[in-house]
Amino acid sequence: xxxxxxxxxxxxxxxxxxxxxRNMCNSKGILRQSYHFTPIFDEPNSMNTVVYxxxxxxxxxxxYDQSDFRLSDPxxxxxxxxxxxxxxxxxxxxxxxxxxxxAYFAAMREHGLEHGFGIPLYGPRGRNSYASFDFGRAxxxxxNASLGxxxxxxxxxxxxxxxxxxxxxxxxxLSERExxxxxxxARGKSMSTIATILELSPDxxxxxxxxxxxxxxxxxxxxxxxKALKLGLVHA
Numbered sequence: 755x756x757x758x759x760x761x762x763x764x765x766x767x768x769x770x771x772x773x774x775x776r777n778m779c780n781s782k783g784i785l786r787q788s789y790h791f792t793p794i795f796d797e798p799n800s801m802n803t804v805v806y807x808x809x810x811x812x813x814x815x816x817x818y819d820q821s822d823f824r825l826s827d828p829x830x831x832x833x834x835x836x837x838x839x840x841x842x843x844x845x846x847x848x849x850x851x852x853x854x855x856x857a858y859f860a861a862m863r864e865h866g867l868e869h870g871f872g873i874p875l876y877g878p879r880g881r882n883s884y885a886s887f888d889f890g891r892a893x894x895x896x897x898n899a900s901l902g903x904x905x906x907x908x909x910x911x912x913x914x915x916x917x918x919x920x921x922x923x924x925x926x927x928l929s930e931r932e933x934x935x936x937x938x939x940a941r942g943k944s945m946s947t948i949a950t951i952l953e954l955s956p957d958x959x960x961x962x963x964x965x966x967x968x969x970x971x972x973x974x975x976x977x978x979x980x981k982a983l984k985l986g987l988v989h990a
């Protein structure tokens with residue numbers, strides 16, 4: 755396990771940390787996972803939270819991008835309150851549910867999201883986050899070793915991301931157009947959608963995105979968004 759921690763500590767890009775953690779969790783049988791980087795003092799299901807996900811259907815991600823729908827998800831907050839691994843089914847029964855909560859749970863079942871679990875992640879100065887994972891089946895006693903590794907890797911990855919963000923002591927300057935593009939990237943919009951909104955060609959938007967990533971020292975939209983939010987370059 756120490757070898758894996760050392761590899762995480764050697765990574766200098768947020769996107770690389772996320773990819774390494776994803777690949778290691780996938781090697782343990784995880785079919786889908788998400789990481790919710792939450793601004794300090796905010797809620798893990800707020801629209802200000804940057805969500806990195808892998809393995810979820812495009813239909814589900816489109817639903818989760820809707821503010822009313824995401825705000826009706828109580829599972830991240832309940833997991834953070836519980837303070838340790840909590841299955842989705844346990845989270846559903848953890849507290850009384852509103853009609854909005856019940857509608858959210860029904861949508862989860864419709865999309866085959868029943869057997870997953872959430873993990874609270876803790877960072878410096880209250881920079882805590884939430885992560886979820888799903889084997890696509892119920893957890894059994896045979897999964898204990900894999901669960902321990904998943905929890906440890908996720909915690910180490912989160913702490914590394916916090917360190918990388920804190921190392922960005924001064925932010926680059928974005929042009930007015932780059933700021934517009936970064937703002938829409940932070941809202942989860944695709945390059946083609948941004949092109950339509952800003953009345954630009956998709957290739958032009960991709961060029962702006964490459965410039966932004968280079969300025970922020972990021973390799974993907976998640977890393978760029980996290981850094982841009984931290985530096986105050988965009989406000990979700």
